[in-house]
Amino acid sequence: MSLNIDHIRSLFPVLHQEVNGKPLIYFDNAATTQKPLAVIEALSDYYKTDNSNIHRGAHTLADRATRYYENTRVVLQSFINAKEVEEIIFTKGTTEGINLIASTFGRKYIKEGDEIIISTMEHHSNIVPWQMLCEENGATLKIIPVSEEGELDMDAFDKMLSSKTKLVSIVHVSNALGTINPVEQIIEKAHAVGAKVLLDGAQSTSHLEVDVQDLDCDFLVFSAHKLYGPTGLGVMYGKREILDSMPPYQGGGEMIKEVSFAKTTYNELPFKFEAGTPNIGDVIAFGKALEFINEHGKKSIKTHEDELLSYATEELNKIKGFVPVGTAKNKVSVISFNINGMHPFDVGMMLDANGIAVRTGHHCTQPLMQRFGIEGTVRASFSVYNTKSEIDSLVASVTKIAKIKNK
Numbered sequence: 220m221s222l223n224i225d226h227i228r229s230l231f232p233v234l235h236q237e238v239n240g241k242p243l244i245y246f247d248n249a250a251t252t253q254k255p256l257a258v259i260e261a262l263s264d265y266y267k268t269d270n271s272n273i274h275r276g277a278h279t280l281a282d283r284a285t286r287y288y289e290n291t292r293v294v295l296q297s298f299i300n301a302k303e304v305e306e307i308i309f310t311k312g313t314t315e316g317i318n319l320i321a322s323t324f325g326r327k328y329i330k331e332g333d334e335i336i337i338s339t340m341e342h343h344s345n346i347v348p349w350q351m352l353c354e355e356n357g358a359t360l361k362i363i364p365v366s367e368e369g370e371l372d373m374d375a376f377d378k379m380l381s382s383k384t385k386l387v388s389i390v391h392v393s394n395a396l397g398t399i400n401p402v403e404q405i406i407e408k409a410h411a412v413g414a415k416v417l418l419d420g421a422q423s424t425s426h427l428e429v430d431v432q433d434l435d436c437d438f439l440v441f442s443a444h445k446l447y448g449p450t451g452l453g454v455m456y457g458k459r460e461i462l463d464s465m466p467p468y469q470g471g472g473e474m475i476k477e478v479s480f481a482k483t484t485y486n487e488l489p490f491k492f493e494a495g496t497p498n499i500g501d502v503i504a505f506g507k508a509l510e511f512i513n514e515h516g517k518k519s520i521k522t523h524e525d526e527l528l529s530y531a532t533e534e535l536n537k538i539k540g541f542v543p544v545g546t547a548k549n550k551v552s553v554i555s556f557n558i559n560g561m562h563p564f565d566v567g568m569m570l571d572a573n574g575i576a577v578r579t580g581h582h583c584t585q586p587l588m589q590r591f592g593i594e595g596t597v598r599a600s601f602s603v604y605n606t607k608s609e610i611d612s613l614v615a616s617v618t619k620i621a622k623i624k625n626k
Contacts, residue, residue, distance in 0.1 A: 227604050230511070232259070234253060244612055247577055248600040250578050259504075294510070299430065301432070304489075305489050306456055308455040323467070325348075331358065334361055337361075338371055339365040370548075376405065380409065385413075387405060387406075388419070389405055393545070398547040421445055423441075426520075428517050452502060515603065535554065540621035541621060552602070555582075559621070566617075582598060599613060
């Protein structure tokens with residue numbers, strides 16, 4: 220299916236403005252994507268006409284809000300091809316999903332002497348919770364090295380695996396480099412030694428078709444705001460048999476079946492992990508973001524983004540002083556780079572002066588930056604509403620900036 224990019228751009232109000240006197244060019248999509256009008260209106264409509272707490276009310280507003288809320292769960296089941304709708308758990312985001320798993324599965328099943336494997340390219344949210352768990356219970360954290368190109372050292376991973384490995388928690392797509400990791404191989408090899416696998420899908424779900432049954436991952440976590448949805452909302456998928464065996468994450472309303480001072484029994488999935496009043500309006504609005512993706516098709520969106528990546532990579536590499544960081548063969552539409560002799564923040568500020576929004580810094584991947592011996596990078600990341608003409612503007616601006624230090 221061929222995409223009408225002009226039409227798609229018309230659906231995103233934020234894109235039609237000037238920044239510093241120049242038309243906004245938004246290349247910070249790996250941090251958060253912009254929101255189509257349908258998402259914004261759905262959130263507004265909920266508070267205008269349907270605002271009510273869900274699941275427990277007997278009145279019309281409560282019934283409508285509950286139906287709209289639970290419909291998003293059904294759409295998500297199809298979106299990642301979960302076997303059951305009850306395997307879809309709403310969280311505050313990818314970070315909370317990882318912390319939930321560390322605090323429940325981790326505390327129950329990972330003990331002193333056990334091992335957890337992550338990689339050098341992990342986001343801090345997939346490092347710190349495991350460090351905390353290991354400090355608490357005496358488990359060991361092992362790290363897969365990364366090559367100069369920004370690819371995992373799979374030979375090193377093979378050597379790390381053993382009967383002591385209880386969990387492999389790995390990023391599917393690097394937020395800092397765009398590298399697509401070989402998670403199919405990782406899952407198969409981890410399962411062969413009896414380990415479970417958690418995929419950080421914060422970046423992959425917005426670019427790739429992710430089928431949890433085909434991958435056979437045990438957990439998947441991702442965020443709505445990188446999928447054209449609201450901030451402060453995420454999804455945790457887990458296989459039912461594992462979720463059933465895990466203790467609750469938080470105590471309170473909704474996650475209980477019966478409460479007495481003598482004993483409390485816990486609710487069924489998915490509610491066991493959704494204590495308290497949830498983020499109702501944003502879940503409903505997220506449903507509209509998923510509709511937007513499904514309407515245009517993941518395959519068509521990825522084709523467009525891949526074309527932008529290829530074009531931008533070719534043109535930027537022509538610039539004297541341009542230094543790419545992360546040149547993996549298999550990537551999504553993310554380009555990290557530096558300019559010889561310039562700090563990434565200075566480059567970002569100069570691009571902003573031209574209306575071009577990029578991300579600068581370590582991208583919450585400080586160990587990865589240390590591996591490359593740099594403070595950080597400039598990161599340009601592309602989405603469905605970006606165009607080649609916008610990339611031309613980026614190339615022109617980077618060319619001028621590079622000339623300052625690379626005459």
